Amino acid sequence: MTETVAAATRAAPPEADSGSGRLRVVFLLQVPAVAQQQFLDAYQRIRYQVAAVEGYLGDQLCQSTTDPCEWMIVSEWQSPEHFYDWERTPEHRTLAEPLVACTTQRRSTRYLVRLQTQGATVAPAEGGAR
Numbered sequence: 001m002t003e004t005v006a007a008a009t010r011a012a013p014p015e016a017d018s019g020s021g022r023l024r025v026v027f028l029l030q031v032p033a034v035a036q037q038q039f040l041d042a043y044q045r046i047r048y049q050v051a052a053v054e055g056y057l058g059d060q061l062c063q064s065t066t067d068p069c070e071w072m073i074v075s076e077w078q079s080p081e082h083f084y085d086w087e088r089t090p091e092h093r094t095l096a097e098p099l100v101a102c103t104t105q106r107r108s109t110r111y112l113v114r115l116q117t118q119g120a121t122v123a124p125a126e127g128g129a130r
Helices: 005-009 033-051 080-087 090-100
Strands: 023-030 056-063 070-077 105-112
Touching: 023 080, 033 056, 033 070, 033 090, 070 080, 080 090, 080 105
Parallel strands: none
Antiparallel strands: 023 070, 023 105, 056 070
């Protein structure tokens, strides 16, 4: 895939997203084995800069268990507007470029968070074995 960062980020947000709550962004990437250390280094260099962006809640960098060249970055934002406002900035393209340069394919999708279930923390029973 030969799209540029600008092409990947130029799509306007759907009007229905306005005021809809949190947004989850899934960025799927193919990173050849020879570029993986460069990719990880680029991610390390930019992660805390992205963390300082208004409306950013966090992200996870994940590697496939079945295809080590397949990576996923999942980020969460307070609202679609926070993400789309940042995505349109030159800073976004500048920060993303070193990551994108390591990839052979990439795809980005966005999802509104509608429901969320948290795992329960189970405390040991009183008087029970620990």
